[in-house]
Amino acid sequence: MTLGRAPWSGTMEHYTKFVKADLRECVEALHACHLATQSSSLSSVREKYSQVKFKSVSLIKADRSLLD
Secondary structure, X not given: OOOOOOOOOHHHHHHHOOOHHHHHHHHHHHHHHHXXXXXXXXXXXXXXXXXXXXXXXXXXXXXXXXXX
């Protein structure tokens, strides 16, 4: 969802036997962690993972309305 892709497909449900509702609690926890990184004081971690070799994942902004 963060990358603008479909969050869960029928194919994923088939192979994992999980439906979207089964994952909601986990996704909400991960989303809360992602939102918390924006105000984190761990700048060295953020800087490290902004490098291209780490796919610049620390530069991906968390969408506050993602779960709505």
